[in-house]
Amino acid sequence: MSDQLVPVSEIQSADDNVPRWGMAIDLDRCTGCEACVVACHVENNIPIATEDDAAMGRSSHWIRIDRYYEGTFPDIKVKYRPVLCQQCDDAPCEPVCPVYATYQNAEGLNVQVYNRCVGTRYCANNCPYQVRVFNWFDPEWPEPLDLQLNPDVSIRPGGVMEKCTFCVQRIQRGKLDAQAEGRKVEDGDIQPACVQGCPAEAMAFGDLTDPESKVSQWAGVGRSTQLLGELGTKPKVFYLEKSD
Amino acid sequence: MYLRAEFSDVEATAAAVQMMSGTGVDKRDIEVFSARPVAFERGILDRSSRMSLLAVVSAIVVGSGSTALMFYTQLDYPLVTGGMPLNSGWATGVITFELTMLGAILGTVGVFLWESGLLRKNRSPAPAIRDDVLTLQVRCDPERAERLVRLLADSGAIQSTRVEDAS
């Protein structure tokens, strides 16, 4: 893994008032419990794959825990790494889409427009993190899970690509709530489901252009790295890990 | 009216064409019909063509038109992808090339259809296609017909006929 190629202090938005959302994940705190995966599933109406589909490699998770093993048995050390969409500034998935189903919005989110997607799956091939998941069929939920769908998140039909949105519905809600109360969005107002669900508090989310925000503080420490940053994708997810 | 004469070889046909143009018949009024391309020597029955020029013009028009469309659409609804510039000559150059070539191809075929006369409504009458003879057809005034018939026979026509104008 590389060091941080773009210092977090240099991340800027086009406009001063526009935030640039980012995340920092402290791998030294992560226990690999997968609470973030479950929280994400519940929040984002992600279809639940059957056993056979999962065995085939068709499970859908917007965030997954990659496990890497070091050493030989019995002296083995497991490293966990939650991998979600890295919301790259120069996202390789974006320009290859022929219909603009994925593009970079003003707040630095790599957004996915489900209705526009025709399913070429080129974006998924060009994502080095493999965080894009495809709806191979129309989604179904086993009872009674079909009764708990989140009304703030649209259901994606078959043949459409989807991926982590940084819980864009929560970002939207946070901004609207702040506006209704006549104040600015404060750090910590907005929490994606995975961040909220993390029992070890290993994840931080916020505005990278605000040097005081928790995410900027975390991303600025010496342990901070970016996943596959050497590819020049400029990810906005920072991983904090001890260098061995 | 038209005169039609049949020849068995290319040389005789060429001679007939030259004799007729010597007596003041416009070469544009002469046509030679054959079942396969006939190679006359240069200067006998040249047909001027603007095909290459028009193909280039068409290529430039279609190529630059499509490039302009691409630039317009990307400014009309600007969406940033992958940190690329909105109007990127690098990323759209392939399309510019392909549509330039498409313009050239369509231009060539269009000029082919026009210059061959295949698209024109009022065309001169044509003999049935025959593999064994070359048919020379010349448009002339009725008063000159006598003379041209003799001339055609002198240059080796197997037989000649008169064809009245269809219109």
Added chain:
Amino acid sequence: MTTLAKALNGPHRRVREDVLHPLEGLSFWYLASAAFFSALVVGALFSWGCQIFWGIGVAGIRRPVFWGLYIVNFVFWIGISHAGTLISAILRLTDAGWRKPVTRAAEAITVFALMIGGMFPLIHLGRVWLFYWLIPYPNDRLLWPNFRSPLVWDMTAIFTYITGSVLYLYLPLIPDLAEMASRSQGWKSRVYRLLSIGWTGSDRQWHALERAMKLMAAMILAVAVSVHSVVSYDFSMSIAPMWHSTIFAPYFVAGAIFSGIAALILVMFALRKFLNLGRYLRPLHFHNLSKLLLLMCLVWLYFSASEHLTVWYGNEHIEMAVFNARVYGEYAPYFWLMVACNFLIPFILLGIRRLRTLGAIAVSAVAVLIGMWLERFLIVIPTLSYSALPAAWGPYEASWVELSITAGTFAAMALFYMIFVKIFPIIAIWEYDEDVSAS
């Protein structure tokens, strides 16, 4: 036969008899094989129907191998399409006299291979019913396609290529269509007359035709080279390991010509055998084409070796995962079979003069087609299977849907060709005539 061949002399008469004879009558074996191929095509259409109805998931593609056999076939067929246009254009531009019985057979391959290859991007779409969103047209959503996407480049390139090659096939067909009109009766004559758009054989028309064909040959050559480069850009513009390579464009073009020549040789064998065209498709043609095949075999080896050597020497760990899977790992059997098919077999059979018989040429052509299909497979699948993060690696296994559609496309090629030779003379009569007259 008597209805078609009017009184004519010598070779001109003979070519008409020989070339027009296959257009008459339908033999039992013709109908039987047409039925067989149609069944395969219907099976493929059924599979595609299933895929549209149930969802793209009935195919075997899965994460991380999002592109499977459909894209393999797409690249393969677009490669085959280089048979015609490229070969016939090169031979036309260099004025190689021996091309004349070969060009139309080659150009027809191009058109059919493009029709088949062009279907695959559609078959592979998750929501094929929305494919028209890739086409730039003014719409109420105010959205245009993303012209920066290699898929849109691809679409434009293939559109230009198919337009160009259909016209390139059609233009020299016009005089023959006029001749067919005068040699047949009733509705057939009317159809041929209509298709010949009023060709009378005047010198103006011949002039325009020959000029147009010269220009078209030059342009189609440029388009053909660009099309396969653009197909390779679908891969090389990405940052996936062993796809992101500058050698891909010329590598794909060379591979396309290689497989195209092999396809042309096979089709010529079939024409020679089933249509009795041995007098026109002579050993000379097969030998000339086999020399071209041998040349392309060496070019292929050169490109392949350059590609693999660079990756191996660079020893970059992400790329080496793909390299190892290809050369030593789970895809190694395919890899070494490909090397045998694309290099060893043709090189030995065609390189040693004593072995270069017609049978050996046919064997080499089949081997090259298999090898080139495998090459496309080895380019598409291992890279996706072994992407940058080892935690996301995963295998691929094609399902019956993909296999049925793949089989159907080969059947479709055969079927299209069988129908074509029943409607149009497969050897350009007037070009052949011209040749005979000149000699």
